[in-house]
Structures are given as structure tokens and as C-alpha cells.
Amino acid sequence: MPIKTPSDTPGVTAGAATSLAGHPRYTSDADARAAAATDRSGYIPPTLPDGVIRARSVDDVVEALRLAHAHAIPVVPRGAGTGLAGGASAHAGEVVVDLSGMNRILAIDPVEMTAVVEPGVLNAEVNAAAAEYGLFYAPDPASTAICSIGGNIATNAGGMWCAKYGVTRESVLGLRVVLADGRILRTGRATIKGVTGYDLNALFIGSEGTLGVVVEATLRLRPRPVRTETVAAYFPDIETAGRAASAITAARIQPSILELMDGPTLEAVDEAEGTCHRELGGAFLLAQTDGYGAHLELDEIARAISPYATSTHRAASAEEAEALVKARRDAIPALERLGRVSIGDIAVPRNRLAEAFAGLEDISAQTGVRIFSVAHAADGNLHPMIVVEPHESITDRPAKAALGDMFHLAQRLGGTLTGEHGVGLLKREWVGEELGETSRAVQQAIKAALDPSGILNPAKAI
Amino acid sequence: MPIKTPSDTPGVTAGAATSLAGHPRYTSDADARAAAATDRSGYIPPTLPDGVIRARSVDDVVEALRLAHAHAIPVVPRGAGTGLAGGASAHAGEVVVDLSGMNRILAIDPVEMTAVVEPGVLNAEVNAAAAEYGLFYAPDPASTAICSIGGNIATNAGGMWCAKYGVTRESVLGLRVVLADGRILRTGRATIKGVTGYDLNALFIGSEGTLGVVVEATLRLRPRPVRTETVAAYFPDIETAGRAASAITAARIQPSILELMDGPTLEAVDEAEGTCHRELGGAFLLAQTDGYGAHLELDEIARAISPYATSTHRAASAEEAEALVKARRDAIPALERLGRVSIGDIAVPRNRLAEAFAGLEDISAQTGVRIFSVAHAADGNLHPMIVVEPHESITDRPAKAALGDMFHLAQRLGGTLTGEHGVGLLKREWVGEELGETSRAVQQAIKAALDPSGILNPAKAI
Numbered sequence: 001m002p003i004k005t006p007s008d009t010p011g012v013t014a015g016a017a018t019s020l021a022g023h024p025r026y027t028s029d030a031d032a033r034a035a036a037a038t039d040r041s042g043y044i045p046p047t048l049p050d051g052v053i054r055a056r057s058v059d060d061v062v063e064a065l066r067l068a069h070a071h072a073i074p075v076v077p078r079g080a081g082t083g084l085a086g087g088a089s090a091h092a093g094e095v096v097v098d099l100s101g102m103n104r105i106l107a108i109d110p111v112e113m114t115a116v117v118e119p120g121v122l123n124a125e126v127n128a129a130a131a132e133y134g135l136f137y138a139p140d141p142a143s144t145a146i147c148s149i150g151g152n153i154a155t156n157a158g159g160m161w162c163a164k165y166g167v168t169r170e171s172v173l174g175l176r177v178v179l180a181d182g183r184i185l186r187t188g189r190a191t192i193k194g195v196t197g198y199d200l201n202a203l204f205i206g207s208e209g210t211l212g213v214v215v216e217a218t219l220r221l222r223p224r225p226v227r228t229e230t231v232a233a234y235f236p237d238i239e240t241a242g243r244a245a246s247a248i249t250a251a252r253i254q255p256s257i258l259e260l261m262d263g264p265t266l267e268a269v270d271e272a273e274g275t276c277h278r279e280l281g282g283a284f285l286l287a288q289t290d291g292y293g294a295h296l297e298l299d300e301i302a303r304a305i306s307p308y309a310t311s312t313h314r315a316a317s318a319e320e321a322e323a324l325v326k327a328r329r330d331a332i333p334a335l336e337r338l339g340r341v342s343i344g345d346i347a348v349p350r351n352r353l354a355e356a357f358a359g360l361e362d363i364s365a366q367t368g369v370r371i372f373s374v375a376h377a378a379d380g381n382l383h384p385m386i387v388v389e390p391h392e393s394i395t396d397r398p399a400k401a402a403l404g405d406m407f408h409l410a411q412r413l414g415g416t417l418t419g420e421h422g423v424g425l426l427k428r429e430w431v432g433e434e435l436g437e438t439s440r441a442v443q444q445a446i447k448a449a450l451d452p453s454g455i456l457n458p459a460k461a462i
Numbered sequence: 463m464p465i466k467t468p469s470d471t472p473g474v475t476a477g478a479a480t481s482l483a484g485h486p487r488y489t490s491d492a493d494a495r496a497a498a499a500t501d502r503s504g505y506i507p508p509t510l511p512d513g514v515i516r517a518r519s520v521d522d523v524v525e526a527l528r529l530a531h532a533h534a535i536p537v538v539p540r541g542a543g544t545g546l547a548g549g550a551s552a553h554a555g556e557v558v559v560d561l562s563g564m565n566r567i568l569a570i571d572p573v574e575m576t577a578v579v580e581p582g583v584l585n586a587e588v589n590a591a592a593a594e595y596g597l598f599y600a601p602d603p604a605s606t607a608i609c610s611i612g613g614n615i616a617t618n619a620g621g622m623w624c625a626k627y628g629v630t631r632e633s634v635l636g637l638r639v640v641l642a643d644g645r646i647l648r649t650g651r652a653t654i655k656g657v658t659g660y661d662l663n664a665l666f667i668g669s670e671g672t673l674g675v676v677v678e679a680t681l682r683l684r685p686r687p688v689r690t691e692t693v694a695a696y697f698p699d700i701e702t703a704g705r706a707a708s709a710i711t712a713a714r715i716q717p718s719i720l721e722l723m724d725g726p727t728l729e730a731v732d733e734a735e736g737t738c739h740r741e742l743g744g745a746f747l748l749a750q751t752d753g754y755g756a757h758l759e760l761d762e763i764a765r766a767i768s769p770y771a772t773s774t775h776r777a778a779s780a781e782e783a784e785a786l787v788k789a790r791r792d793a794i795p796a797l798e799r800l801g802r803v804s805i806g807d808i809a810v811p812r813n814r815l816a817e818a819f820a821g822l823e824d825i826s827a828q829t830g831v832r833i834f835s836v837a838h839a840a841d842g843n844l845h846p847m848i849v850v851e852p853h854e855s856i857t858d859r860p861a862k863a864a865l866g867d868m869f870h871l872a873q874r875l876g877g878t879l880t881g882e883h884g885v886g887l888l889k890r891e892w893v894g895e896e897l898g899e900t901s902r903a904v905q906q907a908i909k910a911a912l913d914p915s916g917i918l919n920p921a922k923a924i
Contacts (some may be wrong), residue, residue, distance in 0.1 A: 111712060111813045134714070167655060169664070170632065185900045191809040192841045193629060194878040195618045195668045196885055196896050197924050202631070202664030206657045223714030250573060252596070252685030279788050291756025347653040351573045379654045416656040420524045423658055434658050438647045442912065445659050449911040450904065462659050 020095050021070035023064055025054045033197035036076075036096040039083035040143075041426055042386075042394030049076065049090035050102050052073075054098045058178070058215045065213065065455075066182035067437070074458045076228035076377060077209035079119060079148035084343050085424025087154065087208045087460055094458075097213060107217070113221040114190070119150025119214050126219065135221040138165035141420075142332055150214050152447065156206030158420035160309050160328070163378035164256040164290070165222065167420060169205045176216035177204055180451040185212065192220075208422050208461040211450045225256070225290030229298040230321035233280025233309040238262040238361075238373065241283035242354035245377035246306035249350045251304040253297050257288035258378035259328045262357065265335070265372040265385075269327060272334035277327060281310050285377070286328050288321075291296050330375050335385055344371075344384040344403065346410035347419035353377060359409040360384050369402040381419035394426065404430065423461045431462060481533035482557050485526055487516045498538075498558040501545035502605075503888055504804035504848075504856030511538065511552035516560045520640070522684035526559050527675065529919075536920045539671035541581060541610035546805045547886025549616065549670045549922055551664070556920075559675060561612050567591050568678070575683040576635060576652070581612025581676050588681065597683040600627035603882075604794055612676050618668030620882035622790070625840035626718040626752070627684065629882060631667045638678035639666055642913040647674065654682075670884050670923040673912045677801060681904035685750030685835035687718070691760040692783035695771040696743025700724040700823075700835065704816035706770035708837035709810045713766040715759050719750035720840035721790045724819065726836040727797070727847075728869065731789060734796035739789060741822075745774050747839070748790050750783075793836050797847055804856035806833075806846040806865065808872035808879035808916045815839060821871040822846050831864040856888065866892065887924045 011091030020026055020415040028051040037045050053064045068075045076090040078098045090096045103120035110133035115126060123144045126137045140159035141147050151157070153175070158167045186192075188201035194234070204211055241260050248258060261269075263282040270278050277284055285305065289297035302312060315321035335341045348356045357373060360382070366369040375382040384406055386399050394400070407417045407430045411423045416436050417427050432440050441462040447454075482488055490513040498514045499507050530537045538552040540560045552558045565582035572595035576656045577588060585606040588599045602621035603609050609628040613619070615637070620629045627633070636650030650656075650663035666673055671844060697703040703722050707708050710720060723731075739746055749766065751759035777783035797803045810818045819835060822844070826833040837844040846868055848861050856862070869879045869892045879889050879896050894902050905924040909916075 037584075111708075112811050113711075157659070158655055162655070166628075166632070169661070170628070179900070179904070183900050185904055186898065187901070189878050190811055190876045191843075191878055191881070192812070193620055193624070193809050193843050193881040195882060196879050196889075196893055197901065198669055198673075198908060199618070199631070199661075199664045199667065200901065200904060202661045203908075205661065207660055211660075223716075246573075249575075254685075291753065291755055292758040293756070296754040347655050349574050349652055350654070376655075381653075381655050414652045416651050416653055417658050419653070419655040420657060427658075431658055436648065438641070438645050439649070439659065439662065442641070442647055442662060445911040446660060446665075446908055449907040 019073050020051060020053065020064070020067050021370050023053050023067060025060050027052050027054065033173050036078055036098055037090050039086060039088045041084050041086040041089070041424060042340050042388065043086040043089055043426055044393040045089045045091050049091060049094045049096045052096045052098050054101055056101050061097060061178045061213050061215050062182045062184065065178050065180060065386035068095065069181045069453065072453050074453060074455050076457050077213045078148055079151035080122065082143045082147040083151055083155065083423040083424060084345065085246065086419065086422035086426045087422050102215065108133060110135065114202040115151055115219045117217055117219060119425055120148050123147050123149060123152055123340065125177050130221045132214045133380065134224050137219055137221055137223050138162065138171050139168045140327065149217055153205050153214050153217060154208050155422035156420065158376065158379070160257045160259060160376060162255055163258050163376060169202055171219055171220045172201060173220050173308045174218040175201060175204055175214050177212035177214050179212045180453070180456050188218065190218065199207065206422065208424065209457040210447060210461050211456065225294070226292060228288055228290045228321065229294040230315040230324055231298055231302055231312060232324040233285045233305050233312045235283040235285065235309055236281060238283040238357040239354040240308050241285050242357050243353055244285060244305040245353055246351045247304045247308065248301055249378065251300055253300045253304070255287045255301060255378055256290045257286060258376070260284070260375040260377045261270055261328060261331055263374040264370065265331050265374055268334040268338060268372060269330045272337055273330050275327065284327065286324055328374070334388055337371055339387040340390050340392060342386045342388065342399065343421070344382070344386065345418045345421040346406055347379065347381040347416055348410055348413040348415035350380040352413045353380060355413055356382055356409065360406070363402055363405040363409065367398045367402045367405065369398050371402065379419065380415065425460055428460070479555045479638045481535050482513060482515065482526070482529050485515050485529060487518065487522050489514050489516065498540055498560055498699040499552050501543050501550045502550060502771055503546050503548040503551070503886060504802050504850065505548040505551055505888055506855040507551045507553050509554035511556045512554060514560050516608050517565050518563050523559060523640045523675050524644045524646065527640050527642060530557065530917050531643045531738070531915065534915050536917050538919050539675045541613035542584065542608055544605045544609040544884040545613055545617065545886060546807065547880070548888045549884050549886035551887055563609065564677065570595060572597065577681045577683055579611055579679055579681060581609050581679065585609050585611060585614060592683045596686050598686050599681055599683055600624065600633050601630045604791065607874060611679055615667050615676050615679060616670050617884035618882065620838065620843065622719045622721060622838060625720050625838060626716055632663055634663060634667055635682050636678055636680040637663060637666055637676050639674035639676050641674045641902060642915070642918050647821045650680065652680065668884070670886065671919040672909060672923050673918065678753045687756070688754060690750055690752045690783065691756040692750045692772060692777040692786055693760055693764055694786040695747045695767050695774045697745040697747065697771055698743060698821040700745040702770050703747050704819050706747060706767040707815055708813045709766045709770065710763055711840065715762045715766070717763060717840055718752040719748060720838070721748040722746070722837040722839045723790060723793055724835040726832065727793050727836055730796040730800060731792045734799055735792055737789065746789065748786055751854045790836070797834055797849055801849040802852050802854060802856070804848045804850065804861065805883065806844070806848065806868050807880045807883040808868055808877055809841065810841040810872055810875040810877035812842040814875045815842060817875055818844055818871065825864055825867040825871065829860045829864045829867065831860050833864065841881065842877065887922055890922065
């Protein structure tokens, strides 16, 4: 994927370099700094971080934070750098703690169905290891092949399967976290249930590296479903498809996957893959059910959507199912051929999906920004994608204006700024508006209690 | 249920009474204070609280906390008073804020499947209201008929169904909370997913009234299963039953209910109800599956337990199923006929259930305390129950020693002090041992950030 290297800004690196250069894993190499400056949000930082600490062990992270704490140097934790909100972007005056080298699966317990992993291990690697025991790890971001568990935890990542199995928070039993001052904290426990003390586990999950650096996670694995059934359907337009998705919710079926794609996205996929989805309709819906009654549940889904669909295709084999799922997985790579992609992430109440799609069309018409939309429909989580030129930052106008309009659309429909990607740097200006004064004050009080000198990923998230 | 009224302690009420007596809902009536002093933990407080504020509205709670904050008066939030860890017990120098009068269901949205409720509404009332729309609220503590949603949230309560549907945290989308200084905080959101800011929702759930007073909750409802299947089985002893439960986990079936009862508990049920469970075996297992494939899943469960069971009874009708479930629901009322019951709440990794039961038998033998055990087996959550004389407090020896031994047993097996009842007052001395120094320091820093003068439910939980 083409991520443009931001231009270097020499001469601003002295402070951090002097204080942290003594760390055995520190480098101020320009390429390393450039590689650690950006994520996949489409945001181009104006400067580079001062240096990078390539952690290989918990001790490396402890030592990095002790030094950073002593010298009040801002630190940006970084996993695979696939974030979509600028949460891992780093600037002059900051040092990146790169955890991608801490990438071991430490243990898998097939009886308790847990895995203990380092933060740099990739999501797909956990799933591959779990599969050997007939298990899977449920959170499956579209970036599964390239995103790290640490980043998934930082953003409380979701994915397609979380319709049924919940987001990262529901699949993390415990964490080992290095705090701002270098102390090591354990959160959670090895058991499924437990209520001793506050739920620090949930507090750290989704905190975008602003409260501590996760150095180990105990993950909950689940049995691979005995049976999976897949259906795809086409609709005249995305509003109609949104109504069909709401009809599934109203019919009270719990799909394991329920995905929507709009016409422009289908066109992009067709162009990239040589398929012909767009001929079949102006919007695409993919539904999967799993478990012992999967076939019966899929019957219900087919019944619920039939009044809306122009055609319905039930997979007769695993290969056919895989081809239908592939259409959805191809969406983002297809758009990345067109330019720099910024993936929006609003969520709305599930029965307001059609209104959300209509609103996105209005925003596109008003701002002149072309918007490609996919959605995790069972959660009401939309990913409206904006494609800008490779040299543009998503924070340039008019893309920025469209982002703001999307947030206000979500807010108007009773929804939220971000369903699963996090706030990062990109959406920070709207956080106060969503949370309100008291919530933000409480969040900042917690941040101050855990990171009094404010060195952890400053100016991100809250 | 016979809860002994603690003896009054006149003469210590002046401080709080003077400061909060101006609240329009304040009473210092001795009966009201006695009724608000205890919960169902078996702990008898040595003194009574100074007064009770019977809140009827959010404004009542705001005003109570503004006054308490201004005068540094400790406040004990109270719902239905059915807690099992002393979390709602109140003492001289404290004022109880009684939320049982805030008991309205404010809204049910059958399309989004949510309910907005006040904290004093009973768990069973929410379920009755949801049932009218074909929905249910998943957390179902044994006390469902008498416990309040506010208390469920304070303890992150579980129940039988949480084997499949998760605990309270997984069923609360948002909260409205009055903070220690009277400010109103909203946590969470109306959508299924959302990651704007820290997960304050999860932080407040299970915080046992030490961070704020919940005055409204948006609950997630779920569709009632289309089909439910039930099986019960008997075993020679509880260790064998524990192994059978672990075999279900190992067979990777997800029951909606998986409950164990030991021989002494079966005897107590038989005595109270005129049934004859004990003749059929020394331990009882109840399993339910639900959903479209429930019958197929129950086949697998029956197969998994058959090597261990002496007899197996599959319910042929809803009435038969209800009779089997009733045996489990009868356990606590049956023991309450024998004396003052204190319900333990340890949790262990699921494949260590049999060891946990064996350990409890050892504790009983060593301390001379008779222990009756039931368990939510799918979560590894055991409820070893101690029965003391009606005039005894559970904090008297040797019951107290047995409680400590139970915690150390759980710890030895990789488990936790409390699965779903909370720490309250009763288990506080072991919290540090379980959490460790750093975790406790972090928890106390968060408490100090949200309640700097420490007026909210002091000396509880952490």
C-alpha cells in the first residue's frame, strides 16, 4: 500500500534524542523515523518523530518509559501502523516505541480456549495458530493480515464477526501493561468471569495508547463453528439494502456476518477484480450464519430480505461462500488503487442505516467528495470511504469538511463518531461535542491520574 | 427472608444528620435506618447509618451528593438491598441514598431492542416488560425477583444465562451517573458499537457505588430464543459432575445454562420442597441450549456427559424443563430455611472445577463449617454457601476462616475471589492479595480522581 513518506524536518530532534538515545534499542535513523511517522489514516504529519525504540522485550518498554518519564519526553506506542485515525502518527519532539518486534505467541491453551500473545503479533497469525486447535479469535478487522493485536486492543477493534461475537473487549481476558512511569500493571484475569476491583481491562482497551503500553494480552478463543451458511443479495440502491439489513434485525436473527456495500464500491471492486457485481444491482448485502442451526437461521434471513432484493445467491459450497466474502474483503484494496483512502467509521442505531446512507449521499453531493460506503450492518457501523489524491492529506479540504459532516450526520441519527477505529488525531476535534463537558473532564481526570506528566501519546483520543 | 435488624447505636448520628437533614427526602427514622443498614451477605453491621435519603428523582440524588460533597458526609448508595458482599451495608456516620423508589421503566424500543430504566426497577420487572415484545434481558441473578438493576450494575451481576449471553457489562449500553460532587455524567451510547473516549461505562459497571450513583441505564435486550432444550443429569459425586461440566466445555458446545449442585444442596432442596433428587445421585447438572440448533447442541451435551452420569433426563415439554430449572432456583431459598446464608462466589478456570469442589470439601472438613455448593459451571463460577445461626454474623469465626480459605483455594487454581457478587465489605481484606500493589494503586488513583474526598461508599470494593 502506498503510504507517502512525510518530508523530514531536521533540527528539531535534539531534546528527545539526548534523553532517550541511551536506550539500547534507540535509533534516530531517518528511514526508521519516517516509517514510524504515519499510519493508514490518510493523515500526513508535518514533521517526523525524533527517534524510534524498537522494543524486543517487556524490559525494553519498561526502560523506555522510565527514561521518558524521567525526562518528560512524549512517547507514541506503535504496533503494525495500520490504524485509521492517526492514533500512531508521530511528530517532532516525540519518540516512537515500536512494538512490532514483540511478536510471539507465548501460549495457547486449547482446553481453556485462551492464547497469551505479545502485542506485535498479527491478528491473522493468532487465528492461524488457533485454527490448529479448532479455535478462532473473533475480532477480525478488514486488516487482519497486517494489523497487530496491540493495535486492535488500542482501538477496541471490531470487524465482520463482531456482529455475533462482540468486539475486542469481549475477547480480551487480561493485559500486561507498562504504565507511564515504567511500573507493570496486570489487568483482568484468567477466568471468564471476575469482578475484583474496577474493570481496568476495559479501561485500557480502546484507550489508544494514552494510558499505558500493552506488552502482553490473554485472549479468549472460541470454538470454530460446526457449520456456516452464506447468502448474498443485490438491491436497486443502498437505501433499500439498508432497509433489508434493518429487516433482518427486526426479524431477530443473529447473523455472524452482515455486510453492506454500495454501488460505487461495487464498481471499484469490479474494476480491480474483473467481477461484475455492479451489473447485478446498486448495492450488495452479505450475510452469514453459523452454529448448529445456521441453515435454519439463513432461511429466516432470506425470507426477511426477499421483499427488498432484486436477486439472492445462496452459497452451495465453501468455495462459493468464500467468493462472496471475497467481494467484501476486496473493497478496501480496490479503493486503494484509486488513491489515498480515508476510511470513515460512524455508527448509528441499526434501524437508521438507510437514513445514514441517504445522508452520506447528500454529503457527497454538497462537498463534491466522492464517498464509497460499506457497513457492518448488524451493528449499525458504517465505513464511508473518501479517496483523495496520493499527495493530499485527508486533513485537507474538502475531505476534512466531509469528515465533519459525517460526524454530525451520525450525531443527528443518535449515533457516534467512531464505531471501531478510534479517535486518534483525526477525529479529536469532535470528541468534546459527542462526549460533553462532564464526560471529557472525567476522562481527562483519569488520564491525569495514570499519566500525570502526559507523556503517553499526547494530543490523541480524548 | 429473615434479616436480623442490627442493634441501634444512638448518639453517633449528629454529624450527618445536621448536614443532610435539610434534604427533602431525608429521614432519621430508626426503622428506616435499620432497614437500610444491611444486605443479604450475612454481615451484621455493628452500628446503624445516620439517616436515609429516599430518592425519587435524579434531582434528589444530585442534591444529596451536593450536600454530602459540601459537608464531606459519606454516602452509601442502595438499591433493593439484596447484595451478597456487604456492598450496601451502612454504618454510623454514613447516610444511605436509597434508590428503590426510582423504579420506573422509562422506555422500551422493540426495534433497537433497548430499554431505558431507573436503577430501582427490579431485574424481573425488566424481563416481564421485555417479554411483551418477545425480548429478554440476559443477566439473571438467582435473586431476579427481588434485586434491582442498579445493584446488578454496581456488582456487574451475572446469573445462569450469562454462560451464553455475558454478564451485566455485556447488556448495558449506557448509564447516567451522578458523580461525587453532584455533576451528571453520561457514559456509553445508544449504538451497539462505539469507541469515542475511554470505556467509562465498563468502569462504572462493577464499581460497587464507589465512583458514582447510577440514576438511569440503557439496557440491551435480546430476542427470546425460538427454541430451548433442557437436560438434567445425576452423578455419584460433585467431582464427577465437575468433570462432566468440563467435558461439555471441551466438546465446545455453548450451553445457555450449565448449572451444578452438590449432594448437601440437593438434600436441602428435597427437605424444603419434598422432592427426591438426592436419591438419584450425589450431584446434579442442569444444561440448557437455545436457538435454532438447540436440539442438536443438546444431543452433543448428552453425549459429552454420558460417561460420567448415572442417569440423564431430557425434558420432553416446557413444564418438565421448568421443573428441572426449579430444582436449581430452589437451592438458595432451601438453605435459607436452615439459617443465615452467606453465598461465596469464587471463579476458577473451567477445567479446574472438579479440583475446586474437592478443595471445598477439604475446607469444610478442616474448618468444621458445612458448605453447600452450586456453580455456574460454564464460567467456572462456584457459589459455596455457608449457613450460620440466625444470630451469627458471617464475619464471626469459623465462617470467616472458611471464606479466607475459599479465596486462597481459588487463587491456587488460577482463579478469583469473586465472579459476580462483588467485593463489598466482606472480601476486601483479600483484594490486595489478588490484585497486587500496582493494580490497587491504579484503582485508588482512579477513585481519588473521581471522588477526591472519598465520600462514595467508603471502605468498600477496592
